[in-house]
Amino acid sequence: MNFKNNLLYGLGISLLLLFMSSLASFISINNLIDSAAMVRHSNQIINNLDEIYSQVADAESAQRGYILTGDERFLDPYYQTKDKISKSLDVLYSEVSQTSAQSKNMELLQAAAETRLKILDENLNYKKNRTPVTSENLLQGKKYMDDIRNTITTMQNEEQQVLKQRTEKMDTFASYTPMLIVLSALLAITITLIFFRRISQDYNEKSKLTQELELKNEETENRLIAIEKVATKISNGDYNILADQKIHESLGNVADPLLRMSQSLKTSFDILENKEWLGSTSAKLNDRMMGEKGTEDLARDILDHVTQNTGSRVAAIYLLQEDNHLHLAGSYALASDKKKILKIGEGIVGEAFLTGKEILLQQIPDHEMTISYASGQTKPKTIFAIPITRHSIPIGVLELGSMDEYTPQQLEFLSSAAGSIGLAFHSTLNRIKLQELLEETQAQSEELQTQHTELENINEELEVQSQKLLASEEELRVQQEELLQSNQELEERTSLLEEKNALIEQRNIEIQQKSLDLEQSTKYKSEFLANMSHELRTPLNSILLLSRLMTESEDLDSQYIEYAEVMQSSGQGLLTLIDEILDLSKIEAGKMTLEMEDIPVEEITSDMHQLFLPLTKEKKLDLHVITDPGTAPIIHTDKLRIEQILKNLLSNAIKFTSHGSITLHISGDEKQQEVHFKVIDTGIGIPKNKIRMVFEAFQQADGSTQRKYGGTGLGLSISRELARLLGGEIQLKSTVGEGSEFTLIIPVNPHAEKIAFHDDSKNSLPQIPIQDTSEQPKRFISDRIPPPVEDDRDDIQEGDKVILIIEDDTAFAKILLDYSRTKGYKVLVAVRGDSGIEMAQQYQPLAILLDIQLPVMDGWQVMEALKSDHDTKPIPVHIMSSMKFKQESLLRGAVDFIDKPFALEQMQEIFTKLEDVLTRSPKKVLIVEENEQHAKALSYFLSANNIVTDVAGNISDSIDSLHKKEIDCVILDMGVPDRTAYETLETIKQTEGLEQLPIIVFTGKNLSKGEENRIKKYADSIVVKTAYSYQRILDEAGLFLHLVEEKNKKKNERKSGSEFGGELRNILKDKTVLIADDDVRNIFSLTKALEGHGMKILPAMDGKEALDILNKNPDIDVVLMDMMMPEMDGYETIMEIRNNAQFRNLPILAVTSKAMMGDREKCITAGASDYISKPVDIDQLISLLRVWLYDKT
DSSP, X not given: OHHHHHHXXXXXXXXXXXXXXXXXXXXXXXXXXXXXXXXXXXXXXXXHHHHHHHHHHHHHHHHHHHHHHOOGGGHHHHHHHHHHHHHHHHHHHHHSOOXXXXXXXHHHHHHHHHHHHHHHHHHHHHHHTTOOOOHHHHHHXXXXXXXXXXXXXXXXXXXXXXXXXXXXXHHHHHTTHHHHHHHHHHHXXXXXXXXXXXXXXXXXXXXHHHHHHHHHHHHHHHHHHHHHHHHHHHHTTOOOTTOSHHHHHHHGGGHXXXXXXXXXXXXXXXXXXXXXXXXXXXXXXXXXXXSSOOHHHXXXXXXXXXXXXXXOSEEEEEEEOTTSSEEXXXXXXXXXXXXXXXXXXXXXXXXXXXXXXXXXXXXXXXXXOOEEETTEEEOOSEEEEEEEEETTEEEEEEEEEESSOOOHHHHHHHHHHHHHHHHHHHHHHXXXXXXXXXXXXXXXXXXXXXXXXXXXXXXXXXXXXXXXOGGGHHHHHHHHHHHHHHHHHHHHHHHHHHHHHXXXXXXXXXXXXXXHXXXXXXXXXXXXXXXXXXXXXXXXXXXXXXXXHHHHOSSSOHHHHHHXXXXXXXXXXXXXXXHHHHHHHHHHTTOOOXXXXXEEHHHHHHHHHHHHHHHHHHTTOEEEXXXXXXXXXXXXXXXHHHHHHHHHHHHHHHHTOSSSEEEEEEEEOTTSOEEEEEEEEOSSOOOGGGTTGGGSTTOOSOHHHHHHHOOOSOHHHHHHHHHHHTTOEEEEEEETTTEEEEEEEEESSTTSOOOOOOOOGGGOOOOOOOOSSOOOOOOXXXXXXXXXXXOSGGGOOTTOXXXXXXXXXXXXXXXXXXXXXXXXXXXXXXXXXXHHHHHHHHHOOSEEEEOSSEESSOHHHHHHHHHHSTTTTTSOEEEEESSOOHHXXXXXXXXXXXXXXXXXXXXXXXXXXXXXXHHOOSEEEEEEOSOHHHHHHHHHHHHTTTEEEEEESSHHHHHHHHHHSOOSEEEEETTOTTSOHHHHHHHHXXXXXXXXXXXXXXXXXXXXXXXXXXXXXXXXXXXXXXXXHHHHHHHHHHHHTTOOOSHHHHHHHHHHHHHHHHHHHHHSTTOEEEEEOSOHHHHHHHHHHHHTTTOEEEEESSHHHHHHHHHHOTTOOEEEEESOOXXXXXXXXXXXXXXXXXXXXXXXXXXXXXXXXTHHHHHHHHTOSEEEESSOOHHHHHHHHHHHHTTOO
């Protein structure tokens, strides 16, 4: 504080003295400046007085010259001088000193001058009227001229006297200034010396503190570098972030929270991976147990699957039999000398059965269980016995042995699988028992049938011998009683068979119930993945938003901006992995929907070639696309999904191929019922024993493959499942070191009868490589350069209407030149294409008449140059040629085309067309948009710039509007539901009279390279919906509508453009937004992003709090509603808001990260105005907010 006080006191007093001396200097200098200004002002007044007198004399001389000569040329300087006199008097009146004497003199001067000018005008009128001007008339003016001279002399003397008085006063005041300055300087030196000694002592103490602060800064910098390394490790999947002791020491007290965070992330991902592994392994086990199998076959399949997935080296299954003993039902690598039958409670198996609990033994002695193999035996280190139960009742025991310890994941799998295994064995044993009972019943039925036949024979004998064997009647009665008893037994057997059938029906019901349970389990799994998606996307949303804000910040160093870009890239990679897991979950849950339609095979191959050609060129690989003759041209399938499969296969081929070629070979089968897409590469290949593994989720052929080439191992798994959904399959052939061949087999019509797949590789045609270089367009360049044509280029004035003719036929050019002049145009003529471009850029004509065949550069090259230049692009071009290129001319941007030679009437049509283009105003744009609010917002912004709009909600309405009304441009949204965007574009372009109509595609979808190239065949421009998309739409529409045609309009347009930009920015300014989200990180990131646009933020942590804030602040403009919140979720909150009539029209934007099918429809049904998914793209959010807030004041 001493240093600060000394510094403040010393500087304060010094500054005070400096201020005093400076004030004195300022007053002195200011007085000198005022004095100089007064001198200049007085001199200016004197000069003005002299100038007035000179002007009056000039006017008198001009009048005298006209009177003497009668030449009217003397009148021009007279009138000019007369105007100058009036202006000079006004100027002098404002400058002259406002004293009473000067004011009176000024009035006299002004009256004398006006009277003198009046006399001069009268003399001129006498002369004009041919009336003689007498000497009296001339002498009358001389008196007023003398008065003017005397008045001017008096005013000049008065002005000099005023100046002298002011100067003397200022000199007196300024004489005190030097003394004050000297005194202040002496005091300042004295005070400075006194405080210098005190400040120097304090400075030494401050230097010590500065050194300590530098040490602290160095420590902080080291800590930031350590945090960066930790973040990089975590993003790369390395959670052992504090293994390096230096990093641990650098982090200090931040180390423990970071360690806990990394462990939490690792735990979350491990749990997710474990759940996925458990689910898939259990499902595969259930598949292995399906079907009618015996106990031995079932036990063999179970043991094979369990040992393979747990790493067990020996295993056995014991089942409880009718003798109340445990019998060996199946074994794996078990020595032959082991007991086949065990008593309950005997050994680990018997004890596990008796207690119904799992038994885990580790560090087994050598004399226990033995693992047998061909060359000897070995001992397991770990034994695990699991009771096999049905409804918690043990029916057997599964015993496993391993050379290693079992992981908790494996133990959990075995515990969960025990119930399924028990159910399978119970069903198998019941089926075997039922089969035995059925066979026994069938045998008894056959025996009864035989007895019945014998009885019938006996009856026949008795009937024949009835008369002879009366004595044996008693014996016959006994036999009849036996027959009755046999019939009773048969009825009992029949009743038992009915009971068995009822039991079988009951078992079927139980199986159906298990199927329902499995379906419910699948539902829970999908719901779990959806919730996990939300939990992962929620923090990921904050990471992406904040890192985006950091990269756009101008306050951060480039190093920290680079860190933010790394965070952004890592977040995007994690988002891609989450999307792939969700795709796989949708497929497994059966919720992946397909949009089946007829797709040309050529369209698919063209998209793939355009998409992957740049990638292969970058790796210096050859790309071949081959389609065999006879391949079905159309297939009925889902284009998006089949392209997703091919993109994955081609991407893998390029990724694992360092040299050679990539081939996409398309062929069909003999019956034209299938199409085979073969992706062949010359890459690293896949071992035969790993071919099945690559199609499993999260699997690659080798761990080193993932480290070297990257990837998640989900692509081929998803591709295989998608192929099955499309009714096809993926086959794989591969040789290590030579390459791989993936074959995607797709049915032409998936509803047709399935046929056997076959390999047609032997019958494939030779490969024909597609050339990478595109064919150069044909040029129409003339060899002869004609002499130039004389035109109006030297006679062009400002405001002239100029037209440019680019024509090498000089005779025809002169005809056009003469005709254009009759229409009131100044004409420029160019006989060469290159000179025509230069003249268009220099003179900016209103219109251009262009021939195709020209010297140096042909008409197509000229057209390309004109339309690529921002200044010449709006100029309408009319093409005239003897070549039949009307369609191509219109597609290149010409307003019309006419064949040469043509008659005078057709020449009139040319100018009529051009004048129509030039004079048509205001411009009209057709907006084809299904969302009414989005269409209104776009119409509002265009209307503010003198563009009339018309809105159509579907294709049929848009075509009708184009025919009925005069439309200058079409803005087409990609989301029109009743027809694809490609069909829409093709429909408009193929409609007669609409070929040259400009089309701008407005889309929120990220287009692939193939989609973009295909759209550009028909559309003139593509604009993606972002925060700046409305300004971009206005710029594009302005170019196509020729809104910048004249130089004087450009300035106005720049002004209106800036006003429009300001209007866009001001839409969100001072608007209030309610953000309802249970994650404070999301609220923080969204708040930072929206505050940058001038918005006011009100946060809410759940639905109830959002309702309370809304009721307290009814002037809220928009609501951002998270759909997954505790207590009251977003759906219920939106419905509560809509129930209030006050908020029925309040814009509510649903924000969700669940990303499952039907989410958008569910949000809209609940009452949301619009929808956006996490992680939020801030540009799309800003664009969406402007759509819903543009009309709010």
